[in-house]
Amino acid sequence: MRRVRSFFGGIHPKDAKKSSSSTPIQHLSAPETLVVPLLQHAGLEAKPVVAKGDEVLKGQVIAEAHGAISAPVHSPVSGKVLAIEPRAHQSGHSITAIVIENDGNDAWVERNGHSDPIQLDAKTIIERISEAGVVGMGGAGFPTALKLVPPKGITLDYLIINGCECDPYSTSDARLLIEYPEDIILGAQLMAKASGARKIVIALAETASEAYAALKEKAGSIEIVTMPSKYPGGGEKQVIQCVTGREVPSGGMPHQVGALVQNVATAWTVARALRDGEPSISRVVTVTGGSVAQPQNLMVPMGASLEDLIQATGGFSQRPGKVVMGGAMMGGAQFDLQTPVIKTTTCVLAFSEAESRTPDATPCIKCARCVDVCPAQLLPLKLEAFGMNERFDDAREFGALDCIECGACDFICPAKRPLLQYIRFAKMEIIARDKKPS
Ligand code: SF4
Numbered sequence: 001m002r003r004v005r006s007f008f009g010g011i012h013p014k015d016a017k018k019s020s021s022s023t024p025i026q027h028l029s030a031p032e033t034l035v036v037p038l039l040q041h042a043g044l045e046a047k048p049v050v051a052k053g054d055e056v057l058k059g060q061v062i063a064e065a066h067g068a069i070s071a072p073v074h075s076p077v078s079g080k081v082l083a084i085e086p087r088a089h090q091s092g093h094s095i096t097a098i099v100i101e102n103d104g105n106d107a108w109v110e111r112n113g114h115s116d117p118i119q120l121d122a123k124t125i126i127e128r129i130s131e132a133g134v135v136g137m138g139g140a141g142f143p144t145a146l147k148l149v150p151p152k153g154i155t156l157d158y159l160i161i162n163g164c165e166c167d168p169y170s171t172s173d174a175r176l177l178i179e180y181p182e183d184i185i186l187g188a189q190l191m192a193k194a195s196g197a198r199k200i201v202i203a204l205a206e207t208a209s210e211a212y213a214a215l216k217e218k219a220g221s222i223e224i225v226t227m228p229s230k231y232p233g234g235g236e237k238q239v240i241q242c243v244t245g246r247e248v249p250s251g252g253m254p255h256q257v258g259a260l261v262q263n264v265a266t267a268w269t270v271a272r273a274l275r276d277g278e279p280s281i282s283r284v285v286t287v288t289g290g291s292v293a294q295p296q297n298l299m300v301p302m303g304a305s306l307e308d309l310i311q312a313t314g315g316f317s318q319r320p321g322k323v324v325m326g327g328a329m330m331g332g333a334q335f336d337l338q339t340p341v342i343k344t345t346t347c348v349l350a351f352s353e354a355e356s357r358t359p360d361a362t363p364c365i366k367c368a369r370c371v372d373v374c375p376a377q378l379l380p381l382k383l384e385a386f387g388m389n390e391r392f393d394d395a396r397e398f399g400a401l402d403c404i405e406c407g408a409c410d411f412i413c414p415a416k417r418p419l420l421q422y423i424r425f426a427k428m429e430i431i432a433r434d435k436k437p438s
């Protein structure tokens with residue numbers, strides 16, 4: 001197994017994976033009611049194709065892709081549509097969702113799986129991935145079928161399956177690798193065939209010895225490499241640089257350096273879609289943190305609520321100070337326990353009040369530690385000031401759009417400056433201005 005070289009910057013947050021890393025995946029029974037958002041992916045909301053009162057089957061399309069970047073949404077259970085209305089969403093916004101009453105029959109729509117899907121041609125594989133609503137399950141949510149088609153004239157040298165899972169709490173990808181290695185390999189092979197990528201590499205964290213043991217016998221010509229245990233080792237640009245030695249240019253895309261990166265859970269979902277005919281209606285979520293009684297990795301249907309997950313792990317062991325969806329470093333705090341799991345929910349963290357305490361920010365002492373850790377080689381202290389003072393042209397000039405929002409600068413700052421908050425604000429303003437017709 002090759003250990004790849006490190007990347008610039010990064011941090012070493014305390015490893016908090018121990019409480020869930022050796023817990024096998026438990027299957028959560030589908031709850032009585034599921035709230036299935038129309039936005040579970042990057043791009044535009046899907047458009048409902050069912051109405052209140054309709055009966056639906058498990059796996060049935062309930063909303064279809066809408067616009068150039070979008071993905072269809074399928075029913076995670078059989079039952080009845082109770083409502084189509086705005087509900088709490090992982091993003092913090094209120095987003096339209098299809099509310100389904102589970103009839104408990106587990107009655108599936110007809111599935112078109114294939115016993116040996118690698119025999120399918122590239123076009124069919126891409127079509128089936130698109131129809132199954134597969135999106136980047138590592139958090140980005142970009143529709144996978146679109147990512148598999150590089151622009152004309154581009155040949156992909158590498159398909160990298162990203163199993164680094166660098167968030168200090170999340171263990172859902174590690175469990176998938178340990179428990180479903182054949183599925184991950186099949187998903188990788190299917191995506192390599194679809195995209196024309198010449199070589200498949202699976203990148204693991206250097207601590208993932210159990211995952212390596214599970215994969216190595218079955219990997220065949222697939223290379224397995226280990227990444228340094230450093231955050232954000234799972235960042236797309238960082239993985240590409242470490243594995244291939246190639247640097248994605250500022251503002252550029254991975255295909256420009258002949259690489260395509262897909263997450264472990266995405267590979268698993270692709271395998272199930274093509275072999276079993278199961279669309280993207282479930283995923284593994286790590287549920288952990290100081291207020292969780294029994295931290296676990298749960299296989300959950302999309303649309304199950306935070307409360308369903310917390311109950312399944314024994315309820316709160318103590319009053320939580322903060323509940324976060326999507327990881328300790330990049331996730332967002334939630335205000336409603338009815339918020340549902342979506343395709344990009346990697347983990348749910350219920351922090352105790354002590355873990356949630358945020359010290360007050362004090363003036364910058366110009367120590368440059370944020371500069372030293374920034375993997376994008378930016379000047380976070382300057383970008384924060386530009387964001388705060390609404391100097392968006394300056395923020396753009398200093399590379400705000402290259403910020404991968406990893407939060408390493410926030411983490412290291414001794415003055416506890418809200419650096420990422422202002423950098424995100426500047427990025428959003430720059431992007432909004434670019435979209436406005438001139
Ligand atoms: S500026 Fe962006 S990329 Fe750099 S450390 Fe901060 S959040 Fe990460």
Ligand code: SF4
Nearest residue numbers: 364365367368370413
């Ligand atoms: S780490 Fe914090 S205190 Fe140090 S230079 Fe950056 S913003 Fe200023």
